[in-house]
Amino acid sequence: MFDPRATPRLETERLILRGWREDDLDALAVMMSDADVARFLTSDQRPLDRPTTWRHLALLVGHWALRGYGLFAVEEKEGGAFVGRVGAWQPECWVGFELGWGLARSHWGKGYALEAARAAGDWVFQSFGLERIVSLVHAENERSQALAKRLGMKVRETTFYGGMAHEVWEIARAEWSAR
């Protein structure tokens, strides 16, 4: 059993990736109540109310407890504002070992997702002996498609999740390291 309090802490130029705390709920609830954010992150494409966001937070933390890895809470180094969640994701029946990302709307367009995903991807490849990782991206999510491309990923196939078409982007260890 992994204790989520032992979640590693990663630093980038502008961001800190860290373990979840109970007091992340307020900022996570704001993020998940935004229809444009929820559209590509929740299984039914709908925003989450606050009690359901707590269950989502418990799922994020519980994923670390059960798997020993998960999505990090991401905050700005300067000031500590909550930015979103980025990291590893592989619940039961998932398409593969995923590098995932999702940011609060107020932090879109700053290059934060790329910065955090690079750090998380480095950590994933260094820590788990994987030969490849994938990212599941909604077929209409152009921002995330652009990000996956910038990370050097390529579309492997299209699949259906929650009844919606999603692209499976992937990258091999050697390609990631060669960037």
Add this chain to the structure above:
Amino acid sequence: MIGPTLTTARLILRPPLHEDFDGFAEMSAEAETMRFIGGLQARDAAWRTMATLAGSWALLGYGMYSVLKRDTGEWIGRLGPWRPGGKEGGWPGDEVGWGLKRSAMGQGYALEGAAAAIDWSFDHLGWERVIHCIDKENAPSIALALRLGSLREIEDLALAPPFQDHKVDIYGQSKAQWKARAR
């Protein structure tokens, strides 16, 4: 470890581990078992539920325990303290809830495990009362609540989202009542 291990005459109670998942998924696919505790769940949804239970331990310091038989190590269900969102989560109170696999029902395991979980909750979580949220038609759970010494306090209460369409009756008792209970 993210929580304690409790031992009763026949059971071990400890926070969920990944190795519990096959049993957890099996129970989640039993229509009669799941009828009053959130409904049937396929493996992907069941995993998310089990992770949410583990996450409660990490966030709040308590949550549902996995229940295992001491003699065989078999996972037979989950029960224990449950208050999603903590004090401000909109849950009707400090609950000890339970749910066992069908093959483990009718042998006094839920009573044995729930009593240990209530003892632990009063001794470690500072609770003054314990409640159980039970569907009106869930006769076995109502019988267990009464057997534990809890009484019906509220009828037809809507739970917090995502279960706002599910009405339950609230059974409960005070810490003093629990401590005075004949063993």
